[in-house]
Amino acid sequence: MEIDRERTSQDHITRKQREDKEEEEEEEEEEERVKLNPIVVLLVGAPGSGKSTFCDHVMKNCPRPWARICQDTINNGKAGTKIQCLTSAGSALKHGKSVFIDRCNLDKEQRADFLKLGGPQVEKHAVVLDLPAKLCISRSVKRSGHEGNLQGGKAAAVVNRMLQKKELPKLGEGLTRITFCQDEKDVQDTINTYNALGPSDSLSSGCFGQKNANAKIQLGIMKFLKKVDSPGDARSEANVSQKCVHNEVSKEKDHWIEGTQNCSVPSGHACEDVKDCDKVEMIADGNASDNIPTLAFPSISTADFQFNLEKASDIIVEKVEEFISKIGNARLVLVDLSHGSKILSLVRTKAAKKYVDSNKFFTVVGDITRLHSGEGLNCNVIANASNWRLKPGGGGVNAAIFSAAGPALESATKERAGSLKPGKAVVVPLPPTSPLFTREGVTHVIHVLGPNMNPQRPNFLNNDYVQGCEVLREAYSSLFEGFASIVRSYGGSSKGSSGRSVESEISPTNSGQKVKREAVYESDVNKKYKGFQKDLKPSVRNYLNGKEDLDKENGRGMTKTWGSWAQSLYNIAMHPDKHKNVVIEILDDVVVLNDLYPKAQRHLLVLAIGEGLDHLADVRREHLSLLKTMHAVGLKWTEKFLDENKSLAFRLGYHSVPSMRQLHLHVISQDFNSQHLKNKKHWNSFNTPFFRDSVDVIQEVSDHGKVVLKNEDNILSMELRCHRCRSAHPNIPRLRSHISSCQALFPTGLLQNGRLVFVPSEDGTSK
DNA sequence: GTTCTAGAAC
């Protein structure tokens, strides 16, 4: 009893001392912890993605103390549990060590407990090693030391399974910083970042390195807007993008109208730019309420026709100066889509030097087909940098204007002229039904053809700038004269008719409009080219009859050049009757043939008959019924094949960027069982977004008048994934072996909207 | 589009 009491008392003292000591230690630890500012870094990645290697590199070189919590080895060198990892990590944090959580952490649930470690005061980072599945598989196979196929296959299966469940981390989970690594370079950069992290340093918060869907869209927009700056741009692009970043993706308005006198010469400062913005808005607001006859024109010949920019800008300023005095109060506006446009900046500088009146001539960054709706600038006349055939197509301004104006412009143009010579222009009154008329208030389009310095285009001048400059001057003269004739014909006398009167005369509701229009129809400019049209028709006919030498004279659709080997489908489309050995069906608008190198049991091509339809990029609303015909013919053949073999499934679609010229629809069974399927490009061209389902193409053309082609550069060299279960495979032979037996249901995306054509099995599934 | 082939990857 006595002894017991004594012991109890001793126990009490010991416990008390122990508690005090622990408290002291905890306080010290806390101080140490605060001083060391430890962080938790979750590595996120499949086996073989390089998580441990990442940790090793950082722990070797980074000056702060680290603990690596590895679930694979936490149990005395063997795999342990998540609880063990959490305990161990908590303890390391208490000792002021920063912690690497070296486990896959691929889904949110797996990460959640680790994100509670150390409470909110401990920063949580994620480093996502999102490397190609193929690389992870091959590394994990290698690491296991078993290179036999069986082990390799197992590793692949494990990695695949994990990657399919992968949920990329988000800041909302409780992370303060996320770094995404998609290749070895990203990994090395991230290692360097963490190596440089001293004991009390911290890294900035946010997401880094993510190339997510959003980023792609943004890139697409940037490409679309040609925001990729050309080298030697007179303006600092950094200034420009900072200046108006709020406008870049959303609607662009006003700010981009830059008066010549406000142009910032070579080294513009940000503050000047802001000033410009303010000034510009003021001008634009003024414009919105008035209706001064205005010609918006693109720089002629400097884009696709590769005319020297310095020389072109001299000529523009010279010709503008010459005409500005002749056209009364009318205005000329040089338009370019690109913010960093060199031609605009050259012209602004030169016009400013010559004191060209900035009320009568200025430059605008914007879409020439949306100057009213997009920029608040009323332009009743726009110029088109045309091709000699005066047809839609090609890229750039010509395609944009024809597309925005709708078929009305093409027919109205046809009435005026059939073709155009370099240096000439043709004035085309825009029918009031055209969206350009109703939406943008454009009453006339003036097609103008400039000199060509591009060897890939018709009438190449072979660097002869003496002739080139002459033709370019002539082109601007023809253009401005055409514009002057419009201004005159609307009673806008060269000397000071009011803008308002012009507006009233050309208003769509005005009954006098037709008469006024007729006046323009008979302008000199037009008479001249009606004759010319007859002259050139025979050559056009020759061209249509297959004289391929004339191919190069076709100024449209020339953004892509086709090698001689790429012409066979085109030749078949032009002369189906001469290719009866390969053609299995000839209809009015389409030809059907088996693919010469089928990539599946059934693989045929429905080929469009008709000139000027090289590929999807040429497709416009006017081709909608052709697209539907092609689809219907494809479906008809699919049904025939399904009658013969109900186990097949088919997709009908187009390659975004085909190798062979002439629009062709692939009808292909989804077994992909073919000796001709040999490489990544073959696979990915049918099993990534590079393959555009016919139903989607039809929808898109119907909605937008054309196909939006996102040119993702590496899409054809992407990793190989099964089109059914989406598993990744290291090479073509392995992939083929997998798809020969994969019975997974097709992804839901394919089962929607009739993208996949098949005979449903009795349980209603796609097999 | 395919074929050919050097050389990387296994």
Place this chain on the structure above:
DNA sequence: GTTCTAGAAC
């Protein structure tokens, strides 16, 4: 040594 890819030529 064999398999596979990727770039050039056509």
